[in-house]
Amino acid sequence: MTGKTLKVHVTGMGGQGIGSTTRVLATAAKLAGLSVMTMETHGLAQRGGVVVSDLAIGYDPTESPQCTIGEADVLIALEALESLRSLPKLREKGIIVVNTTTYQPLAVRHSKGEIKYPSLEEIEADLKRVTPNVLMVPAQKDAQELGVSRTMNMILIGALVANTDILPISKEQIIDGMKAILPPKYVDVNLRAFEKGLSYKL
Amino acid sequence: MASKTHPLLMDAPYKEMLLGNDAFVRGMIEAGVKVSAAYPGSPTSEIGMRLAEIADKSGIYFEFSTNEKVATEVAASAAIGGAPAVCFMKSVGLNVAADSFVQLSLFTIPGGLVVILGDDPGPHSSQNEQDNRHYAKIGHIPMLEPANAQEAKDYVVFAMEQAQKWKMPVVIRSTTRICHQTGLVEYGPKKEVNIERGYDPERDGGYVPLPATLKPLKEKSLRNLKKWEDLANSGALLREEKVGDGEPQIGIITAGHAYAATKAALRKLEASANILKLGIIYPLPMKKIVEFIKKNKTVKILEELDPFIEELVKVELYEQGVTGTKIIGKSKEEDYEDLMISEYDTARLVGMFSKLLNIPNPIRYHTSKLAIPRRSPVLCPGCGHRTAFHAAKIVMDKMKGYSMADIGCYSLGYLDPHNQGTLLYSMGSGVPASSGMKLALPDTPIMSFVGDSTFFHAAMPGIVNAVFNKHKHVLMVMDNGISAMTGHQPNPNTGKKSIGAPVFSKYKDTETISIDDTLKAWGVKFVKRIPAYNVAALVEALEEAFAQDEFAVVIQEEPCALMRSRAELRAGTLANPYQIDHDICRNIQNCLADFACPAIEKKGEKPQINTDLCIGCGCCVQTCPLKVKPIKQMEEFSRI
Ligand SMILES: Cc1ncc(C[n+]2csc(CCOP(=O)(O)OP(=O)(O)O)c2C)c(N)n1
Ligand code: SF4
Numbered sequence: 016m017t018g019k020t021l022k023v024h025v026t027g028m029g030g031q032g033i034g035s036t037t038r039v040l041a042t043a044a045k046l047a048g049l050s051v052m053t054m055e056t057h058g059l060a061q062r063g064g065v066v067v068s069d070l071a072i073g074y075d076p077t078e079s080p081q082c083t084i085g086e087a088d089v090l091i092a093l094e095a096l097e098s099l100r101s102l103p104k105l106r107e108k109g110i111i112v113v114n115t116t117t118y119q120p121l122a123v124r125h126s127k128g129e130i131k132y133p134s135l136e137e138i139e140a141d142l143k144r145v146t147p148n149v150l151m152v153p154a155q156k157d158a159q160e161l162g163v164s165r166t167m168n169m170i171l172i173g174a175l176v177a178n179t180d181i182l183p184i185s186k187e188q189i190i191d192g193m194k195a196i197l198p199p200k201y202v203d204v205n206l207r208a209f210e211k212g213l214s215y216k217l
Numbered sequence: 218m219a220s221k222t223h224p225l226l227m228d229a230p231y232k233e234m235l236l237g238n239d240a241f242v243r244g245m246i247e248a249g250v251k252v253s254a255a256y257p258g259s260p261t262s263e264i265g266m267r268l269a270e271i272a273d274k275s276g277i278y279f280e281f282s283t284n285e286k287v288a289t290e291v292a293a294s295a296a297i298g299g300a301p302a303v304c305f306m307k308s309v310g311l312n313v314a315a316d317s318f319v320q321l322s323l324f325t326i327p328g329g330l331v332v333i334l335g336d337d338p339g340p341h342s343s344q345n346e347q348d349n350r351h352y353a354k355i356g357h358i359p360m361l362e363p364a365n366a367q368e369a370k371d372y373v374v375f376a377m378e379q380a381q382k383w384k385m386p387v388v389i390r391s392t393t394r395i396c397h398q399t400g401l402v403e404y405g406p407k408k409e410v411n412i413e414r415g416y417d418p419e420r421d422g423g424y425v426p427l428p429a430t431l432k433p434l435k436e437k438s439l440r441n442l443k444k445w446e447d448l449a450n451s452g453a454l455l456r457e458e459k460v461g462d463g464e465p466q467i468g469i470i471t472a473g474h475a476y477a478a479t480k481a482a483l484r485k486l487e488a489s490a491n492i493l494k495l496g497i498i499y500p501l502p503m504k505k506i507v508e509f510i511k512k513n514k515t516v517k518i519l520e521e522l523d524p525f526i527e528e529l530v531k532v533e534l535y536e537q538g539v540t541g542t543k544i545i546g547k548s549k550e551e552d553y554e555d556l557m558i559s560e561y562d563t564a565r566l567v568g569m570f571s572k573l574l575n576i577p578n579p580i581r582y583h584t585s586k587l588a589i590p591r592r593s594p595v596l597c598p599g600c601g602h603r604t605a606f607h608a609a610k611i612v613m614d615k616m617k618g619y620s621m622a623d624i625g626c627y628s629l630g631y632l633d634p635h636n637q638g639t640l641l642y643s644m645g646s647g648v649p650a651s652s653g654m655k656l657a658l659p660d661t662p663i664m665s666f667v668g669d670s671t672f673f674h675a676a677m678p679g680i681v682n683a684v685f686n687k688h689k690h691v692l693m694v695m696d697n698g699i700s701a702m703t704g705h706q707p708n709p710n711t712g713k714k715s716i717g718a719p720v721f722s723k724y725k726d727t728e729t730i731s732i733d734d735t736l737k738a739w740g741v742k743f744v745k746r747i748p749a750y751n752v753a754a755l756v757e758a759l760e761e762a763f764a765q766d767e768f769a770v771v772i773q774e775e776p777c778a779l780m781r782s783r784a785e786l787r788a789g790t791l792a793n794p795y796q797i798d799h800d801i802c803r804n805i806q807n808c809l810a811d812f813a814c815p816a817i818e819k820k821g822e823k824p825q826i827n828t829d830l831c832i833g834c835g836c837c838v839q840t841c842p843l844k845v846k847p848i849k850q851m852e853e854f855s856r857i
Pocket of ligand 2: 061062596598600602626701777780
């Protein structure tokens, strides 16, 4: 069964491939002939800031594609802590895919211990309080094995596809999306990353 | 292999997913634009990057001008000579361009001139969230506002057609949400524009507004604006629609992204409403607006930032004696201040309309129960600005001085732990701020910072002023060879020297314009260039500069680390990361506390380097007071 509409909220740190994550899914939707829009919120060029990107499939194109609170069917976090910051975006019983990679904010590094980066177990438990559909994916380790760190997002997309039936786009269309937008040189390794992601189960 | 046609250059019929900023570019291609000029600034920076990338194939000349005023004058004059032209800039960029911008409507511009503005409610990447719609009124220039990527493309074509027809400038006001969204855009045909090139200095009262010549020029400008009022009232770019299945509960007048968010909000509320969606926001289609207002019992005028439409409409209603409809804007609302600030996203509008229409707010969501540490932007690992701030802080702390800020990545020096650059107005304000502060506090050491792009953009008059008026303070030029903050656009200091800078054919053979020689030509005697990664040398140079009896300059030099490390990663030449040997480390934590490189994290109670982030510059070693340094470069490491 596939729904007619889908909102995806992707979050992470600048440089982690947030844009290409939504672009692959958006291109898949376009190839499937669906109406599709995205909206990215990023600060400036420097690394270390939060970047989020929203994807709206199947909505009236005169509507803002922005994913508002309580609206995301899917939340993809390329950095673990950011899954918590974006949690309000998730709808009731939505699905969350979290990369277990962590980047410590300055506030934590500078505190005398009063500001902490929560543990992955705490993060997972907090997310599961809200929805049973939480996938914690050690994509960094997988990407390391594949030899290309920029494949982490495709691993997460694979994990998403393997664990939900709410996507209005098929696995094949996503693969076509990847082929359409990724530099030819990187298609193969990203396909392998995607396959790797498919092996994760809730 | 035959090179593929760039998606932006395809012939219609064709449909492509485009970023709002790319949609503007496609609009220029369809409209037959020949000349474009800009100074980068978010949210419009990507327009310039794309135009530069495709310049050889698109037939559109593009330049990164030194500032927005220059860009406006270049584009406008090309259009006066008959070449269809576009200039674009971010919100505050128009302040810089304003001196010439406000003259544009006085001139007959046969080639067609369109100005694209990227306003930034929020703000996301600006020092304020000024509402540039006011400039349409000040400059007597018509203004359009698109609500999505398709309209972004279509409005450029429409604006250029009208600009050429009436030989007058047209402004497209966009916002971050339009520039940075993507949508499917249906292409139109590429126009053949047959405007004769030529220049008649006497045309329609000429091009030299003086007290003696102004009156007829201004009369022409007001007559032109009247034509736009008629066009707006004819229904151009105007859409009246009913949403929802029920009896409309309210009328809404809106435009731009606020319109798109309204549509989403009404769907979520399952509310019914009449919407009047404006495309021309100055001059307003008053006839249509008044008709719409008379048809509804209550009308909400929905606009982000200032009550621009509201105030104009209320004057009109007063003039016409229309009193039967309740008008809800923001200027007279109790939560006026709140309504004036930041964006109207869907959730905010759901809240607003749920109150207004007495519908329960359907939004349900959960927040984390954990304390989420704030994540403020920081300078990248290996950024030369960091070592420079580290040195400046050492000197400023010792001398009990103050430092003045300017705009660029180095504005972040203000944040912990460096706290350098503490007064900021706008681009180029650092040196004059030092001059003024020095007049008030003659015995206090004062310095400022300026980036290379900002140097050529707006800092030069302030520097010449400091020399001319004999102010005694120190300037540190932050030379990373690029306009980094806005996404790495070339500037006059770039030349061939910046490692990893995007190469645009136009600038491929450009010589660097020397900041050192420029300063010396102005009579600055003390100009010292120091590698940014060398803290001790920077401290020494700064101390020497402060010992001078006049304005003195230290230039810190290091290519933007983000750009360089990306290029080196691609080439496989990026240095190995460093690691901390905890057998030697005594956990003094200067590296953590004083340096704030994102690659140095706190694990347990000890500093640890995140090898994923470390670019192997080794700068942090200088912060460690131990003789035998525990921070060492890894001998074996494979970068992925
Ligand atoms: C009037 C104006 N135009 C444009 C901008 C956008 N802007 C912010 S920083 C910057 C470039 C800064 O480059 P540079 O001074 O070289 O510093 P860097 O970021 O490279 O450190 C620009 C164009 C602005 N804030 N104000
Ligand atoms: S983008 Fe370049 S100049 Fe800006 S903080 Fe990063 S390394 Fe420094």
